[in-house]
Amino acid sequence: MNREKRTWVLAGICCMTVVFSGCSGSKKTAEIQPQSIKIGVSVYDQYDTFMSEIISQLQSYAREKEKDWGISITLNIQNADQSQFTQNDQMENFIEEGCDLACINLVDRTDASIIIEKAKSNHVPVIFFNRELVEEDLERWEELYYVGADAFESGQLQGEILVEQCEQDFVSIDTNGDGILQYVMLEGEAGHNDSMVRSMSVINKITESGYTVEKLDDEIANWNRDQASTKMTPFLNSYGSEIEVILANNDDMALGAADALKARGMDSQSDDWPVILGVDGTDVGLKAVEKGELLGTVLNDAKGQARGMLELAGSLILKKDLSPEYTLQDGKYIRLPYQKVTAENVSEIQSRQSE
Known part of the structure; x- marks a missing residue:
C-alpha cells in the first residue's frame, strides 16, 4: 500500500x-x-x-x-x-x-x-x-x-518454520557446514513487549528443537522497512556470507533486509540468499513469501x-x-491465533485474506 x-x-x-x-x-x-x-x-x-x-x-x-x-x-x-x-x-x-x-x-x-x-x-x-x-x-x-x-506464540511459530526447513534440508541453510546457524536479528522497538518476546521465543524454539545458533549481531529497526535496510548494510559489510539466517520481528523489517541483499546484487533464487523470516503476514509479506524472498512469515x-x-x-x-465468533477471556481480552505461512500455504492464506 x-x-x-x-x-x-x-x-x-x-x-x-x-x-x-x-x-x-x-x-x-x-x-x-x-x-x-x-x-x-x-x-x-x-x-x-x-x-x-x-x-x-x-x-x-x-x-x-x-x-x-x-x-x-x-x-x-x-x-x-x-x-x-x-x-x-x-x-x-x-x-x-x-x-x-x-x-x-x-x-x-x-x-x-x-x-x-x-x-x-x-x-x-x-x-x-x-x-x-x-x-x-x-x-x-x-x-x-x-x-x-500472543507475542510469545508468534516467536514460537517463526522458530517452527525455520526448524521445519532445517529438518528438510539443513545443509542448504548451514552454508559453511559448521553445524551452527549463524543469524542476525532485526528487532522492533526498544522496550516493546512484542519485540522482546518474539526475539526471545524464536531463539528458544530453535534451540529447544536441538539446533545450535550463533548471534552475529542485532539492531533495533523500529518495525520500519527503510531502517531495516539501513541496519542490514553494516551487517553485510561485517559478516557477508557468514549470515545464514535473518530473523525479523515483522515483515517490513524482513523486507528491508531483502532490499539490502538485492542492493548487493544478490538474487533470492541463488544459493547465497540467506533464510529470512518475518511476522505479520501483511500483503507485501505474503507476496515476498510467494516469490521466495522470505522463507516464511507468521500471520497476525x-x-x-x-x-x-x-x-x-x-x-x-x-x-x-x-x-460467538469471539471469546472475551477473563472479561478483558480477545486474542486471535497466529498462523505459520510458507510457500506451501501462502496462496490459500492470500485467498482467505482477500475474502
Missing part, C-alpha cells in the same frame, strides 16, 4: 451521517436502540503497514455492520505519529466529540495512565489493540479491554483483530451479546 493510499485510509472518516449522537458519558437504557454510534480510533503510526491493514479492514467491516445492525457507524481515525502526548490529546478530542468508545493502538504501552484516567472520568470504554498495555493498567477500570494476539490476523474490535464495540455500546 503506497504512502498516499495509507494516508487516505487513515485520515478518512468512515461514513456516515450521524443521526443520533449523544455524549458517550450518557447512560443508554436497554430499551432504547441507538440509531448511530461513534468510535474514536488512534493508531501509533499511520505508516506502519500492519496498522494500515487493520484500519482498512475496520473501515470495511464497519460498512458491513451498518447494514447488519441497522445503524450509522462513524469512525474518527487519527494518527498519533509516534507521540504519546499527541495520542493523549486525541483521546481528549474523542471525549469532547461525543465518541461512544475509543480504540487505542498505544504509542507507549507502559504509559497508558492519562488515557485511562480520561476514559474513566468520562465513562468512555476503551479497547486497546495490537500493542498490549501493562496488565495492571488494564485492571484499573472495568471498561478497559484488549484485542490482539489483521482482519480478525479489526472485526473483533468492532464486534466488541457493538456489544458494549448496543448492550448485546458478543458474536
Whole structure:
C-alpha cells in the first residue's frame, strides 16, 4: 500500500451521517436502540503497514455492520505519529466529540495512565489493540479491554518454520557446514513487549528443537522497512556470507533486509540468499513469501483483530451479546491465533485474506 493510499485510509472518516449522537458519558437504557454510534480510533503510526491493514479492514467491516445492525457507524481515525502526548490529546478530542468508545493502538504501552484516567472520568470504554498495555493498567477500570494476539506464540511459530526447513534440508541453510546457524536479528522497538518476546521465543524454539545458533549481531529497526535496510548494510559489510539466517520481528523489517541483499546484487533464487523470516503476514509479506524472498512469515490476523474490535464495540455500546465468533477471556481480552505461512500455504492464506 503506497504512502498516499495509507494516508487516505487513515485520515478518512468512515461514513456516515450521524443521526443520533449523544455524549458517550450518557447512560443508554436497554430499551432504547441507538440509531448511530461513534468510535474514536488512534493508531501509533499511520505508516506502519500492519496498522494500515487493520484500519482498512475496520473501515470495511464497519460498512458491513451498518447494514447488519441497522445503524450509522462513524469512525474518527487519527494518527498519533509516534507521540504519546499527541495520542493523549486525541483521546481528549474523542471525549469532547461525543465518541461512544475509543480504540487505542498505544504509542507507549507502559504509559497508558492519562488515557485511562480520561476514559474513566468520562465513562468512555476503551479497547486497546495490537500493542498490549501493562496488565495492571488494564485492571484499573472495568471498561478497559484488549484485542490482539500472543507475542510469545508468534516467536514460537517463526522458530517452527525455520526448524521445519532445517529438518528438510539443513545443509542448504548451514552454508559453511559448521553445524551452527549463524543469524542476525532485526528487532522492533526498544522496550516493546512484542519485540522482546518474539526475539526471545524464536531463539528458544530453535534451540529447544536441538539446533545450535550463533548471534552475529542485532539492531533495533523500529518495525520500519527503510531502517531495516539501513541496519542490514553494516551487517553485510561485517559478516557477508557468514549470515545464514535473518530473523525479523515483522515483515517490513524482513523486507528491508531483502532490499539490502538485492542492493548487493544478490538474487533470492541463488544459493547465497540467506533464510529470512518475518511476522505479520501483511500483503507485501505474503507476496515476498510467494516469490521466495522470505522463507516464511507468521500471520497476525489483521482482519480478525479489526472485526473483533468492532464486534466488541457493538456489544458494549448496543448492550448485546458478543458474536460467538469471539471469546472475551477473563472479561478483558480477545486474542486471535497466529498462523505459520510458507510457500506451501501462502496462496490459500492470500485467498482467505482477500475474502
